[in-house]
Every structure is written in structure tokens, then in C-alpha cells.
Amino acid sequence: xxxxxxxxxxxxxxxxxxxxxxxxxxxxxxxxxxxxxxxxxxxxxxxxxxxxxxxxxxxxxxxxxxxxxxxxxxxxxxxxxxxxxxxxxxxxxxxxxxxxxxxxxxxxx
Amino acid sequence: xxxxxxxxxxxxxxxxxxxxxxxxxxxxxxxxxxxxxxxxxxxxxxxxxxxxxxxxxxxxxxxxxxxxxxxxxxxxxxxxxxxxxxxxxxxxxxxxxxxxxxxxxxxxxxxxxxxx
Numbered sequence: 238x239x240x241x242x243x244x245x246x247x248x249x250x251x252x253x254x255x256x257x258x259x260x261x262x263x264x265x266x267x268x269x270x271x272x273x274x275x276x277x278x279x280x281x282x283x284x285x286x287x288x289x290x291x292x293x294x295x296x297x298x299x300x301x302x303x304x305x306x307x308x309x310x311x312x313x314x315x316x317x318x319x320x321x322x323x324x325x326x327x328x329x330x331x332x333x334x335x336x337x338x339x340x341x342x343x344x345x346x
Numbered sequence: 347x348x349x350x351x352x353x354x355x356x357x358x359x360x361x362x363x364x365x366x367x368x369x370x371x372x373x374x375x376x377x378x379x380x381x382x383x384x385x386x387x388x389x390x391x392x393x394x395x396x397x398x399x400x401x402x403x404x405x406x407x408x409x410x411x412x413x414x415x416x417x418x419x420x421x422x423x424x425x426x427x428x429x430x431x432x433x434x435x436x437x438x439x440x441x442x443x444x445x446x447x448x449x450x451x452x453x454x455x456x457x458x459x460x461x462x
Contacts, residue, residue, distance in 0.1 A: 239369035273459050280455035295452040300396040315422040343458055344451040
């Protein structure tokens with residue numbers, strides 16, 4: 238019985254370590270450098286991208302895992318906006334995590 | 347004179363049609379219609395689970411755009427396709443009006459990039 242509890246505890250601890258690592262690997266400082274490219278469209282208040290015509294969302298302060306999923310969506314083609322597909326394809330998985338870590342960290346209070 | 351009146355009436359008709367595209371959403375109706383969204387996106391539009399996006403204060407036009415994309419499949423997401431399938435254009439405008447009107451934690455990148 239005690240053995241079973243110990244096993245459960247060890248499993249829980251292992252899961253915690255793994256999930257912690259998955260959520261904390263983004264490098265915010267590098268993310269801040271990388272988002273320079275995004276500024277052309279996402280940095281203009283109220284902007285509609287000139288071509289193709291598209292309402293550009295606010296992304297500063299957006300949630301971390303959503304940003305990661307969205308960028309991977311563009312990379313794999315589940316999302317089809319041509320400019321974003323091109324941008325996402327130029328990013329490594331690590332760079333996507335860095336961008337998400339930085340953008341999610343600057344949510345206004 | 348008659349011609350001017352005809353033109354004027356055309357203009358007024360156009361204005362009536364065009365207005366909803368700019369600001370036709372009713373945020374009070376939108377709050378009611380958005381009840382199904384609250385579980386993931388929060389009643390205040392700030393999703394607690396970081397896999398879901400914050401909607402509070404996102405642009406009115408962008409929220410409409412993506413709801414249409416989820417509905418017609420241009421943006422591929424099974425969950426959002428299910429939720430948007432039954433929404434009319436008016437529902438989408440109302441929901442977008444509601445979420446875009448809420449106090450926001452979102453911002454553009456202005457002031458948040460290297461060198462700013």
C-alpha cells in the first residue's frame with residue numbers, strides 16, 4: 238500500500254517536472270528581439286494589413302500556449318494567412334516559444 | 347431636383363446598409379449570445395487557461411473575421427467550428443461588439459519591441 242502511494246507520488250512529481258519544463262523554456266529576451274519583425278503589422282494601432290486586406294489582431298499580452306498553437310497552426314497550414322504562414326515557417330519551435338514567452342509576459346495589469 | 351432627391355435616397359439607403367459593417371454589433375445582446383464562450387474564454391474575456399486566447403479588448407473587426415473563418419472552415423479548428431456553426435452574421439457582430447468593448451490586457455506591439 239505504501240509502495241503504491243510512493244509510486245503515485247513519484248509519478249505526480251515527474252509529471253510536474255515535465256510540465257514545468259514544457260512551460261518555462263521560452264526565452265523572453267530573445268522573444269523581444271524576434272518580435273521586431275512582427276511590429277510592421279502588429280505594432281500599428283487599429284491597422285488593417287494593406288495586402289491581403291485583413292484586420293490585424295493585438296498580440297501583446299495574449300496567452301502563451303495560444304500563441305504557440307497559433308504560430309504552429311500557420312507553420313503546418315491549419316491557418317492560412319499567407320504572410321503569417323511565411324513568417325511562421327521561418328521560425329524554429331524554440332523561437333516560437335521565445336516569442337510566446339515574451340508576448341504573454343507583457344499583458345497590462 | 348428630382349434627380350438630387352433620388353441620389354439622396356440612394357445615399358441614405360447605402361448609409362443604412364453600410365452602418366452595421368462598422369458598428370452594428372449590439373454588445374448587450376452579444377453578452378447573452380456569448381454565454382457558451384465563457385467556459386473557455388471567460389465572462390470577462392480573459393481566458394484563465396493559457397491555451398485559449400484573451401478576447402477582451404481585441405479588435406471588433408478581427409473577432410468578426412476569425413468567427414467567420416472558423417464557421418466556414420478557412421481556419422481549421424473543430425471546437426470553434428462547432429460553436430460558430432449556428433451563429434448568424436448578426437450574432438457574430440454582437441459577440442464581437444461585446445468582447446471588443448471589455449477592459450483589456452492586450453496591446454499592439456507599439457512600445458514593446460527592441461529599440462522602442
